[in-house]
Amino acid sequence: MRPAKQGDFDGLCGLYALINALDLVGFKRPRTPLHRSLFVTLAASIPSRTLKKAIDSGLDGRDLIKAATLAFPGFRKPLGGAVTVSRPFRRAVFDTDAAFLEAMADIMASGRSALILNVSTPTYSHWTVASSVASQTIVLRDSGTMTELDLERYSIKRGRYRIKPRETLLVHMRPRRTTMSEGG
Numbered sequence: 001m002r003p004a005k006q007g008d009f010d011g012l013c014g015l016y017a018l019i020n021a022l023d024l025v026g027f028k029r030p031r032t033p034l035h036r037s038l039f040v041t042l043a044a045s046i047p048s049r050t051l052k053k054a055i056d057s058g059l060d061g062r063d064l065i066k067a068a069t070l071a072f073p074g075f076r077k078p079l080g081g082a083v084t085v086s087r088p089f090r091r092a093v094f095d096t097d098a099a100f101l102e103a104m105a106d107i108m109a110s111g112r113s114a115l116i117l118n119v120s121t122p123t124y125s126h127w128t129v130a131s132s133v134a135s136q137t138i139v140l141r142d143s144g145t146m147t148e149l150d151l152e153r154y155s156i157k158r159g160r161y162r163i164k165p166r167e168t169l170l171v172h173m174r175p176r177r178t179t180m181s182e183g184g
Contacts, residue, residue: 004143016127026112038075045068058126064116080175088170118164122160
C-alpha cells in the first residue's frame, strides 16, 4: 500500500502526516473513502483563518494536535480504537542526534505508536512520518518525495537542515475493546 501523497486530497503535509501515521499505529488498510472523510474532517477542524494561513505556510504542532483532538474521536470505531496525538519531547533536551534517535526508537518499539517529525530546510518546513530508525538514517513514510533523512545532512542542532525534536508529534492508538456480542 502506498502512502497518501500531497495532492490526493489537498496540499497540507501535516494533515497527510496524521493520516500516514495511522498505517503505523495499526490502521493498515488500502486508501478508501474513509481516508478522504478523515482528511476532510481534520481540515474542517481547523479554524478557517488558520487553514488559510496553513495553505500558504503550513500548520504548527499545536494546530495539528487540536485538529486531531477534534477529528479522531468521531472515527474511533472505523479506526479500531482511540487515536491520540501529543508532543512527547516538548520539554526534552537532547545533547546529540544519537540521543534523539534512541528516544525515537524507544517510542517506535513500544507498538501502536508513530512519530511525526517537523523538518526544515533552507526553503521550507515539512511534516513527515518516521517509519524506522537506523544509526545514520531515518526512513520516512512521506506525503511528498522524501524517503529518508540522512543524519549526515540533517541534525537536531543548528544548521540549514534540521529536525525539530520539540515539535515531534506522537500518534498513538489504544485499540477498541470488543464485546462478546462483537466476536471478542
